[in-house]
Amino acid sequence: MASKAFSKLNALTSTLGKAAGKPIRIGVMGSGNWGTAIAKICGENAREHPEIFDTQVHMWMYEETVPYQGEQRKLTEIFNSTHENVKYLRGVRCPSNVYANPDVRDVSSRSDILVWVVPHQFVERICHQINGSVKSGSVAISCIKGVSVQEESVSLFSDVIQKHTGMYCGVLSGANIANEVAREKFCETTIGYDPDDTVNPRFTPEVISALFYRPYFRVQMVKDVAGVALGGALKNIVAVGAGIVDGLGLGDNTKSAVMRIGLMEMQNFGHVFFNCDRLTMVEQSCGVADLITSCLGGRNHHCAVAFVQTRKPMHVLEKELLNGQKLQGAATAKEVHAFLRHHNRVHEFPLFTAIYRIVYEGMPPEDLINVI
Amino acid sequence: MASKAFSKLNALTSTLGKAAGKPIRIGVMGSGNWGTAIAKICGENAREHPEIFDTQVHMWMYEETVPYQGEQRKLTEIFNSTHENVKYLRGVRCPSNVYANPDVRDVSSRSDILVWVVPHQFVERICHQINGSVKSGSVAISCIKGVSVQEESVSLFSDVIQKHTGMYCGVLSGANIANEVAREKFCETTIGYDPDDTVNPRFTPEVISALFYRPYFRVQMVKDVAGVALGGALKNIVAVGAGIVDGLGLGDNTKSAVMRIGLMEMQNFGHVFFNCDRLTMVEQSCGVADLITSCLGGRNHHCAVAFVQTRKPMHVLEKELLNGQKLQGAATAKEVHAFLRHHNRVHEFPLFTAIYRIVYEGMPPEDLINVI
Known part of the structure; x- marks a missing residue:
């Protein structure tokens, strides 16, 4: 206590x-x-x-x-x-x-x-x-x-x-x-x-x-220093995924499933590239709690909801909703995707990849749950 | 995939x-x-x-x-x-x-x-x-x-x-x-x-x-059979806690902190009494995902919000909102509290205990975060 x-x-x-x-x-x-x-x-x-x-x-x-x-x-x-x-x-x-x-x-x-x-x-x-x-x-x-x-x-x-x-x-x-x-x-x-x-x-x-x-x-x-640092970056990608689910109106079960899968990819990313402790992401505030907060609200989530509902390109929404600032979760999804491609490990991170493809390559948001 | x-x-x-x-x-x-x-x-x-x-x-x-x-x-x-x-x-x-x-x-x-x-x-x-x-x-x-x-x-x-x-x-x-x-x-x-x-x-x-x-x-x-079964029961207690936080208007950081602490108490309960695998609660759908869904909405959460906002006793709210059905999270908090007291382990579960005291012993909801 x-x-x-x-x-x-x-x-x-x-x-x-x-x-x-x-x-x-x-x-x-x-x-x-x-x-x-x-x-x-x-x-x-x-x-x-x-x-x-x-x-x-x-x-x-x-x-x-x-x-x-x-x-x-x-x-x-x-x-x-x-x-x-x-x-x-x-x-x-x-x-x-x-x-x-x-x-x-x-x-x-x-x-x-x-x-x-x-x-x-x-x-x-x-x-x-x-x-x-x-x-x-x-x-x-x-x-x-x-x-x-x-x-x-x-x-x-x-x-x-x-x-x-x-x-x-x-x-x-x-x-x-x-x-x-x-x-x-x-x-x-x-x-x-x-x-x-x-x-x-x-x-x-x-x-x-x-x-x-x-x-x-x-x-x-x-x-686990790296695990703490990675949590705060990678959760923004998952928050975009949670926003896509909410934008599609898929319900709380689907949302919590996407968050769980995202948490597992955050954990796996830390493990593969930094040999992080598996427990940091799933037990600590820097992992699971920060992820939850970001998926409940926050700009990554809100912009992703707007992205699905308006189908406007993300750079247009960034201008309209963020005064031209880059949306962190989208930018991180892009950087992480390039990094994973370079290391030939894209297939191990289907959720991160799907979010990148939805935001940048025109994949229909509806396909998210078919590819994760 | x-x-x-x-x-x-x-x-x-x-x-x-x-x-x-x-x-x-x-x-x-x-x-x-x-x-x-x-x-x-x-x-x-x-x-x-x-x-x-x-x-x-x-x-x-x-x-x-x-x-x-x-x-x-x-x-x-x-x-x-x-x-x-x-x-x-x-x-x-x-x-x-x-x-x-x-x-x-x-x-x-x-x-x-x-x-x-x-x-x-x-x-x-x-x-x-x-x-x-x-x-x-x-x-x-x-x-x-x-x-x-x-x-x-x-x-x-x-x-x-x-x-x-x-x-x-x-x-x-x-x-x-x-x-x-x-x-x-x-x-x-x-x-x-x-x-x-x-x-x-x-x-x-x-x-x-x-x-x-x-x-x-x-x-x-x-x-881990026991871990799977326990997740679905104990998360209802935590959902009451999340509802108390929302009823008090404490914000998403506090809510995710209470959820994380609740997840750790769920994990600890399984470990202490059933020797559960530590990872079941924090990595599986039966643990973290079910907890998230329940804290986003659902009757445990809604009733707890109403409990804080109206300060009516829970048995009155059960009559008004649930047609006299018992609120699962409140009932489970009570049963688990009696069980923990019997086994002299109340002090290891401060969140479960606080939720019990708030619902049944008149502890002010505002004190939740002082005792966990």
Whole structure:
């Protein structure tokens, strides 16, 4: 039960505190709505566990000038006086020990644990910006959703961060919508974290868990880093499938069957290409729970319903419904299909393949259930 | 893919046919809407695989007189001339090789495989009725949802059938709504079947699968009989939990978290009390898919939403919304709670316990997420 888990955590962190040296300094890279929600959580925990963490959490904020109470003000200045990110997470007050720092190299150089919450297209650029400033022996946690799929390979953003910065990087992912987490609506998340012996032994899974665990944000720790990262990307493909079923009006049994088959293909993909633990996808928040949330609602599901009902091409719907943004599930289905074709394993993923063919090759949506 | 699986099945059944002796005779006990839908499936497969099965499938139909085209007619006579169960599955035509037989002992005495689809309160009585008439060496498959929970023990209906008739009994369960299956809407099911050496070796898992597999009704065979049976009972408790979350307006992340925690408690219950395979609940239709369907809609979910929104006691809502029928999820929560208390394991099932306390002991629904 929660209270039991909580007192266990308190006992644990007090032990950790006694064993530890200098308080661990936390930095959060990014201050969008998810970044600010994560910084709020880290700030709450840094304050609650001063025996482990330095109380001040630095959040790197890209400096912008915004209109505020009739004048143009810097976003960092507003945040540091009001503790509210008035541009990206309006109406949520962060604890006052979260400090918005506009200097990305300063944040990286002072942090023992660096939490990454930036849009995925900026990851490499920021790695280059902080080049040479990363604190020796520090570790990273990536809260960036998804993976980067090329024809030959699938890259986890945690691997990109590790490659460019030298920091060991774990992954946090789950059924987490930033606005709901920020408003402390109960949910769960999964952290994949399995550092080898070269990583500072102070940064145990218990310390990482203590940094993110809140009564409203439950953390499960697993060793399967790739599995955690893949769940958040592949579920978007399945959500398109669930939307197709709903668009066709096939009913809840068919929908849950397509979701189950999708979950099995997510599991199989992780197993075949990353040797993932079979249980991550089917037992953890980053797998089954995130999949369920995405298939209940969300833009992938909604666009797929509209796709079936209007029979307009997806690029037209993306313009009409998403202001020209690419639909993640459709884009991922395309990338994953090219990757599977390259590796000659298309036939092992009939649902992923069918969704690709329906969206991009004119296969009738009605045929979905005949080919899976 | 479906077509591949199908041709594999055809090759397999042709081998089976050559190896087999006399065609296997199929009986279906029960002709409600689920019984008729199952008899339709068995009839289709018996006709499709004459090398394995006797083409005629006998469906035991409790004889009733019903008004039909201006006169009072026997339900069996109408069925055998129209191939439609006009009382319990109107509008669905069964194949003409399904024969409605009003003599329960005749059905049991002629059947090599006896498929049970009767309301659970009649199981024992029917076992007594057919006492002495069961064909020697025959096996059974129970399609009866749920389990029977007493304070000291949980009984599977498959065990009840086995105990009273001596037939080995497997279990079929999944995300299957009778009306949707009967109308050939795509779904999946799981069959738990693991006979020991004393059972006629002709009744292989492949034969059982061939009896139920349709392109619109996908069968997965597992050995974990208890896991299959438990899924269909315990998911109703979790559906009440999902309804409480929706009634409180907590959002899809919280809902998927409660569903995931519920799935883990279902898995744990099976593991602790029946040594079930951990994968049955999280990978099969009888577990995760049936749970999803039940949490998307259905009476357990709807009643729980109404319970939270009106704060009326459940027995009042049962009267108002279910015509006085007991809400399965609530009743199962109560039985399971008494069972867990008896075995001193309440603390291992915080979600099941919370749902019991909310429905029966006046715990505020808002406290759900504080205690799980």
